[in-house]
């Protein structure tokens with residue numbers, strides 16, 4: 001096992017809504033928390049001009065090792081995890097903000113291999129998933145029988161690909177997909193992260209048996225709604241343990257990330273700095 005090391009130097013990959021928020025917090029509060037921002041990378045570097053000090057802008061992601069990060073936070077797109085996740089793990093712990101990438105078994109295996117090879121952890125941000133620890137505990141105890149995550153928002157909040165991109169909403173509320181989370185992630189890579197986090201929190205069910213439901217709802221102009229429904233073992237009378245959480249997260253119209261999720265990511269960043277840097281996947 002790799003020696004425990006508290007991450008101090010942080011790199012941020014992606015400078016959209018989440019990246020901008022994390023970078024401004026790191027610049028404003030980082031030193032007091034023992035964290036130093038060592039680079040920011042964005043696909044379009046022009047977006048960083050004027051707000052990220054030039055010395056912190058990284059223009060070539062493959063050169064991130066030169067900044068000696070302890071932790072790299074991905075808040076860009078699952079594609080970055082597919083293409084660069086293993087490379088990042090060569091140099092640092094990785095906080096995955098787009099866990100839908102892990103629905104791809106090749107990517108998951110590459111990350112696990114790199115994590116063990118280089119002794120770095122793969123942290124996964126829970127994002128919008130409420131009750132992550134409770135789900136994990138029930139799963140670890142062998143009691144989780146089913147888990148279903150429904151994500152509903154206005155169609156403008158979706159970034160859909162493949163067959164889902166041409167799916168038409170009929171009426172005010174349309175179920176665009178209902179089935180295993182693994183089947184949804186490639187076609188809704190930016191809107192299935194909460195479901196992917198649930199699949200990782202519940203490895204006994206995993207991506208093939210956690211059910212994801214994606215709903216286009218014209219009434220949810222400024223809100224992302226996530227329902228988590230799970231069933232546990234039956235009690236003495238035969239009635240099953242059951243939990244249903246309903247999370248209404250205010251969001252700017254058209255945004256893929258709701259307001260409370262931005263705060264949750266900052267907590268994940270701080271949280272993973274407290275966790276042991278052990279190889280493998282850990283939710284935080």
Ligand SMILES: NC(=O)c1ccc[n+]([C@@H]2O[C@H](COP(=O)([O-])OP(=O)(O)OC[C@H]3O[C@@H](n4cnc5c(N)ncnc54)[C@H](O)[C@@H]3O)[C@@H](O)[C@H]2O)c1
Pocket residue numbers: 014015016017018019042043044047074075076077078079080097098099125126127128129189190191193194197256257258261
């Ligand atoms: N885990 C969760 O629950 C959760 C919640 C919200 C967002 N997310 C994910 O976090 C990521 C960032 O979210 P955001 O709200 O900041 O998004 P955003 O659209 O505001 O910003 C994304 C940034 O990544 C860049 N980007 C987009 N596609 C890219 C690609 N193919 N390669 C490299 N860079 C690319 C964009 O230029 C932009 O700077 C997204 O993948 C999103 O799906 C996860």
